[in-house]
Amino acid sequence: MTARKPAILVLEDGRAFRGESYGAVGETFGEAVFNTAMTGYQETLTDPSYYGQVVCQTAPQIGNTGINSEDDESDRVWVAGYAIADPSPRPSNWRSEKGLEEWLEEQGVVGICGIDTRALTRHLRERGAMRVGVSSATEDAAELLERVKASPEMAGASFVDEVTTAERYTVAAEGEKRYTVAALDLGIKRNTPRSMAARGIETHVFPASATAEDLLSTEPDAVFLSNGPGDPATAGDQVALTRELLRRRVPVFGICFGNQILGRALGLGTYKLKYGHRGINQPVFDRHTEKVEVTAHNHGFALEMPDGARPATVSGDFDPSAHRGGTPVFSTEFGEVEVSHVCLNDNVVEGLTCREVPAFSVQYHPEAAAGPHDADYLFDRLVRLIESSKGAEQNA
Numbered sequence: 001m002t003a004r005k006p007a008i009l010v011l012e013d014g015r016a017f018r019g020e021s022y023g024a025v026g027e028t029f030g031e032a033v034f035n036t037a038m039t040g041y042q043e044t045l046t047d048p049s050y051y052g053q054v055v056c057q058t059a060p061q062i063g064n065t066g067i068n069s070e071d072d073e074s075d076r077v078w079v080a081g082y083a084i085a086d087p088s089p090r091p092s093n094w095r096s097e098k099g100l101e102e103w104l105e106e107q108g109v110v111g112i113c114g115i116d117t118r119a120l121t122r123h124l125r126e127r128g129a130m131r132v133g134v135s136s137a138t139e140d141a142a143e144l145l146e147r148v149k150a151s152p153e154m155a156g157a158s159f160v161d162e163v164t165t166a167e168r169y170t171v172a173a174e175g176e177k178r179y180t181v182a183a184l185d186l187g188i189k190r191n192t193p194r195s196m197a198a199r200g201i202e203t204h205v206f207p208a209s210a211t212a213e214d215l216l217s218t219e220p221d222a223v224f225l226s227n228g229p230g231d232p233a234t235a236g237d238q239v240a241l242t243r244e245l246l247r248r249r250v251p252v253f254g255i256c257f258g259n260q261i262l263g264r265a266l267g268l269g270t271y272k273l274k275y276g277h278r279g280i281n282q283p284v285f286d287r288h289t290e291k292v293e294v295t296a297h298n299h300g301f302a303l304e305m306p307d308g309a310r311p312a313t314v315s316g317d318f319d320p321s322a323h324r325g326g327t328p329v330f331s332t333e334f335g336e337v338e339v340s341h342v343c344l345n346d347n348v349v350e351g352l353t354c355r356e357v358p359a360f361s362v363q364y365h366p367e368a369a370a371g372p373h374d375a376d377y378l379f380d381r382l383v384r385l386i387e388s389s390k391g392a393e394q395n396a
């Protein structure tokens with residue numbers, strides 16, 4: 001491994017942090033975001049939704065459990081850069097095959113360690129996510145700041161083509177095959193087809209450019225819209241495709257970017273959150289079950305409320321009763337739609353359920369890698385949606 005070099009992290013508002021290189025030596029730019037998960041750095045790094053982002057981990061020590069060949073959520077590291085406080089000197093875990101720093105170097109990912117990640121996180125929380133540069137090629141903050149200011153913004157970024165699969169592939173069901181799902185890969189995580197496979201679903205994963213005809217050629221019982229990086233306002237093709245599926249009453253399930261696409265297909269707008277939700281302990285209220293789920297999140301954008309409101313305030317009061325007593329329902333050209341899930345930290349829309357077409361979506365991650373499994377039931381809800389729309393077809 002290359003010896004560490006002095007490194008610098010410069011935010012677009014000029015705030016600078018000095019530390020040492022971690023991973024590859026070089027220079028990188030992206031959107032600075034923070035993730036509050038205490039575990040799961042390998043899953044975070046390989047989640048394609050982080051494309052274009054420099055991830056700061058709030059957990060103080062990173063790398064303790066090394067890297068293994070089972071926990072990757074895709075076949076490479078996608079983050080644009082990595083910022084941590086205290087690198088683990090030696091990984092120790094029965095599954096560890098390699099050290100994190102060595103792996104990042106191999107993957108060409110530029111990172112920085114030894115910085116005050118708490119100060120960085122507080123800064124982002126107060127000022128909002130913003131562009132950042134990390135460099136071990138220069139020690140001149142003013143010079144790096146110029147390049148940060150010239151780097152692209154996250155708002156308006158279209159990244160789906162960078163992360164999607166080049167070729168269609170199939171993930172077999174575990175045991176007896178009961179259903180078929182066609183998945184649109186906008187940055188899919190491996191644990192999604194795996195969670196479906198556990199329920200007897202065979203998943204055909206398609207590139208983001210697939211048409212409705214391509215997806216329907218597999219005679220799917222449902223179509224899945226995956227998570228993915230970038231600004232959902234740029235996903236016009238996928239929104240048009242989803243509208244066609246809704247018109248044809250094909251069952252649709254979306255996660256994260258997929259939730260934003262379904263929302264847009266139903267006529268809602270999207271907006272950029274001040275600093276987003278990234279972590280594995282975010283409380284979500286399911287208005288159907290009136291239960292609070294502890295869930296994994298990774299989103300910087302969100303759906304507007306049907307009246308155009310953009311929830312953003314941290315209420316600080318953890319009071320699910322505020323969300324009881326009726327689900328907000330709005331009318332769309334595809335019939336009535338419920339805002340079925342809400343984040344209890346800030347009232348942000350976390351899920352939609354259509355009443356008249358077979359479609360639902362969530363902004364968070366039921367595949368939960370790494371994360372709590374409270375939201376696993378949503379894959380069972382997908383199976384029930386498939387079953388009920390099969391029943392409806394037979395009765396028609």
Ligand SMILES: NC(=O)CC[C@H](N)C(=O)O
Nearest residue numbers: 049227228256257300301
């Ligand atoms: N994980 C995701 O699918 C993220 C969706 C979108 N890129 C956002 O940041 O909101």
